[in-house]
Amino acid sequence: MNPEGATTRPPRTPRGAGREATLLYARPGIIVTVDRFTVGRSSWRVAELTHLHSTRGPHDRVATRAVLVSALMIGGVGLLLGFTGGLQRLTAGAYLLLGAVFLVPVLLAVAGDRWRPPAYELWGRRAGTDELLFSSDDEQQFGQVSRAVRRAREMNSYGAWEDPPTTTTPWHPRR
Numbered sequence: 001m002n003p004e005g006a007t008t009r010p011p012r013t014p015r016g017a018g019r020e021a022t023l024l025y026a027r028p029g030i031i032v033t034v035d036r037f038t039v040g041r042s043s044w045r046v047a048e049l050t051h052l053h054s055t056r057g058p059h060d061r062v063a064t065r066a067v068l069v070s071a072l073m074i075g076g077v078g079l080l081l082g083f084t085g086g087l088q089r090l091t092a093g094a095y096l097l098l099g100a101v102f103l104v105p106v107l108l109a110v111a112g113d114r115w116r117p118p119a120y121e122l123w124g125r126r127a128g129t130d131e132l133l134f135s136s137d138d139e140q141q142f143g144q145v146s147r148a149v150r151r152a153r154e155m156n157s158y159g160a161w162e163d164p165p166t167t168t169t170p171w172h173p174r175r
Contacts, residue, residue: 025148063112
């Protein structure tokens, strides 16, 4: 016991492993250590995760439906005008207006992706099945979390930051 009354104890080691648990990323609801990856109430052992890859999630349903409905309506009007012979009686200004109207689905698709972009998703394989590990709309947060998980995988596979020991000489091509 020191003069202030505090005792000094050796640092505690995590359950199981004899090495110190290294915290790689921590934000509310998301924790990445060398051994575990936790998002909300879901938690995975990093050593069990393989085939890590990132993708973009599905597009916003409202934007997708708006593009589909507008494309079908405009296509229907175009077919109706074509079958009734109305396209032959249109003026040049009407053709320009019709061409501008055909851009509506494209503009809706662009606006939908800007308004509600697809989420970034981190997928991994555990026990032979692909699982969605993490999803975020924030590109910066997604990048930080995915880098932390990849670093944890590297540290697990190599035993630490050190390179794995080499048992043979490196291969060199014959010349």
